[in-house]
Amino acid sequence: MGNDKMVMKMWKPTGLALAAIAATAAVALAVPSAMAQRDPAYAAARAAGQIGEQPDGYLGFATTPTPAIRALVQDLNIKRKAAYTASAQSTGSTVEQFAFTSGCNLIAKTKAGEKYQTPSGAWKTRDGSPPERDARCP
Template sequence: MIRMPRLVSSAAAGFALMLAAVPAVAQMDAQVEAALSSGAIGEQADGYLGFVRAPAPDLKAKVDAINIKRREGYTQVAQTKNVPIEAFAASIGCHSLSVLRPGRAYSVARGVWAVKTDAPIKLPPQCGS
């Protein structure tokens, strides 16, 4: 389990603004948006999109590209803050889960998926909950 240092949490807040561009890119692609809306893909606690069910090859390629861009952004910020990339990515995952829209799929434990309701998500321990 990766515990996030206070520095990672504060860096996550600043990076959340930068991360807003990634979902915007996803929303510009109709196939990715449809997969998010249908629950075929969802947000994970590790800061990346994941597959709820086996994707078509073209959707997999698009999600992989989004995750690569996320990793690049996480790497840049983590290096400037001198924190582990995985810890920083997880802090973004915690933020993403905390603001997830109802009806979207999410995973707080690898391979275990749920659909967001109006109730808050029970965040994993590394989120400080």
């Protein structure tokens, strides 16, 4: 195929692959999420709307972070990436694919009052309705 006719193929998971990734994502997130929930600084930043879940599976800053919040989020995101990397192999997916599916699940699990990032990049506060998620989410 010539360069002018190259077509990028988007990853489109099959139902079975998607189910496997989603199931493994739930298990992989248990350890980093459990550790984060024990950290009072994480809980306070999340409750204050300073940080929230992003569609890519990582935590993001909904407001300008303090150095301490920045360090906390960077540490948690490093742990998430390690969990995604370890789990991606068992599902036959890439780290990015696994992280994306995890992001879908994490945004779906946000509670009222918590921040999350929409597919357009806007930060929203979760209310009683379902969050806005990427159309590719399972």
